[in-house]
Amino acid sequence: MKKFNFEENSHRRFNPLTNSWVLCSPHRTKRPWEGHKEVIDDESLAEYDPECYLCPGNTRAQGDKNPQYENTFIFNNDFAAVKNDQPEYLEQSKDKISSLLRVEGVRGECKVMCFSPKHNITVAEMSEDAILCVIQSWTKIYREMSTKSYINYIQIFENKGSIMGCSNPHPHCQVWCTETIPEEPTKELISMNNYYKNNNSCLLCDYTQLETIKLKYKPRIVCENNSFVCLTPFWAVWPYETMIISKSHIISLLDLENDDDGNILQKDLANIIHRITCKYDNVFECSFPYSMGIHQAPVDNKDHTNDSHLHLHFYPPLLRSPTIKKFLVGYELLAEPQRDLTPEQAADRLRNCSEIHYKQK
């Protein structure tokens, strides 16, 4: 009888962080594609755009004027999804009609952070030094927001590329701070907490050790340095999904700060972000779209030593070319996420991509 082959046969893999499964159908990569193709948005941009509300010196929607900033610049989102000045939600008797209509009020703050004054650059083309500035601004905002007593979680994320719903190419990320701990981090906290109780060790410490040290072949590692590894997780959903994980047990950006050692950890993080984003652009020689986000300890004043471990997720939608993405639709929404190429195949491709940006060759 033929042996089961992970590159040929359908199987599902378990995500221990979110406690859920993903279906992997590797033979589907052979399927021709006649469906929708994205339009490539490769109009060349100027370094400064007088119409851009993120460029230095320009005026934003509510009339505020941006300073002539030189590295990063942080301001309050003019169309915030959560606000701090809203009435408290008091459960009303009419809402109690049934436990099936459960609601919570959500207060919070939404910030926008520009990565650079240059309108026409992306993280992939920024220097490690410039990325280091971004990391230091992330750390600053995490510290600042964590002092506000009503804020319990800080989600830093970047939507890159118009197909990821990003409405302005000026390099920027968002920071949504809420009194509630949102769904995804909650799932991870629960899983990590359970894992710690059962194994007396940290899930992501163990997983990182497994991938970087214990396994003889290292099929999912994309690149690494002394402090961080970038890999395609065994349970990845998106075609070229990766995670950056700190090798030591670090629970938030604050743990990276250490002026005494010349901020080695922060620099190593800048280094690995630089390398993976550059590799991404080189996969199809295009500006590679993705949503990226940082998961770290909540700021709810509880002890998160055992259920948090700093990591970044990259979710890029492209599958075969700059115009052909993976659709997570019918079966994925109704039944189970399904992927075509294996995480090992994706890692292989990324590993072999140059760390010199294609535009700089």
Place this chain on the structure above:
Amino acid sequence: MKKFNFEENSHRRFNPLTNSWVLCSPHRTKRPWEGHKEVIDDESLAEYDPECYLCPGNTRAQGDKNPQYENTFIFNNDFAAVKNDQPEYLEQSKDKISSLLRVEGVRGECKVMCFSPKHNITVAEMSEDAILCVIQSWTKIYREMSTKSYINYIQIFENKGSIMGCSNPHPHCQVWCTETIPEEPTKELISMNNYYKNNNSCLLCDYTQLETIKLKYKPRIVCENNSFVCLTPFWAVWPYETMIISKSHIISLLDLENDDDGNILQKDLANIIHRITCKYDNVFECSFPYSMGIHQAPVDNKDHTNDSHLHLHFYPPLLRSPTIKKFLVGYELLAEPQRDLTPEQAADRLRNCSEIHYKQK
């Protein structure tokens, strides 16, 4: 102090079926949109397309020729995500290296079902009689596949529109049958089972009663008939997401069959599908894209009387116009689904849409 207002203030709502939260930021509908716009695909199609692999009489990828079918037509997917003829997956010692690398083999079968021989029609424009034929074909395939001992779940779903990853406009759905019970139905089964244990009643029976009878104002009902209701669930994620739920406790399509009463239940289902899909097209006077799927009892030979209740989910991506969709990206992928308009606002709009298709006016 001002009172909390669900149409102004941010809140999150709990989905008791999947046991998860969604963030609702109703004031965000006021935000201008300058980002990506979809291209409208309104080239008019012929009733028969010689290049289409789903049209009657044409030849498919692997050489099979379609019959001159008159209503529906079912065949095996030529690029199936799961197959029945693959080696059994035997857990190998090297996989046991860690509980962090969990895998299962997944065997199954994937079918495609054409709704109509006409290349240029969609469900929204089909007659109730034609939709009745579709329902009867769904029932036939559910019955047929449920006799195969290695199949435990049957997922029927339709991706409509190129922005939902549909690669052929010919009206069709897919049926993926697997030995595993996928992620989403599993979550629902667990929630419904727990609810039954705690309340001695069915979650969706109670929810339907609440929305259709108990509430004085019926803010989320879109349309109904004697046997089914179509509503925007209290916890909807997609802008115009709806559910069709059977009013009586029916656990699968098989329960709808009853020749003696002239198949009233099947006809009522055809009626409500006809009405909601027609309303959808009328929202923006365009062919409204969506992913649709049927959740019903697994076919694993267990008793699903208490944890299953037949329902259909519609997940349509459009938000403001035929070209402006809602992006579920950064925050949604990393933290929590976020919606702009409230389910009640969406229901209101859908309720006021005509049930006569705009093209027929």
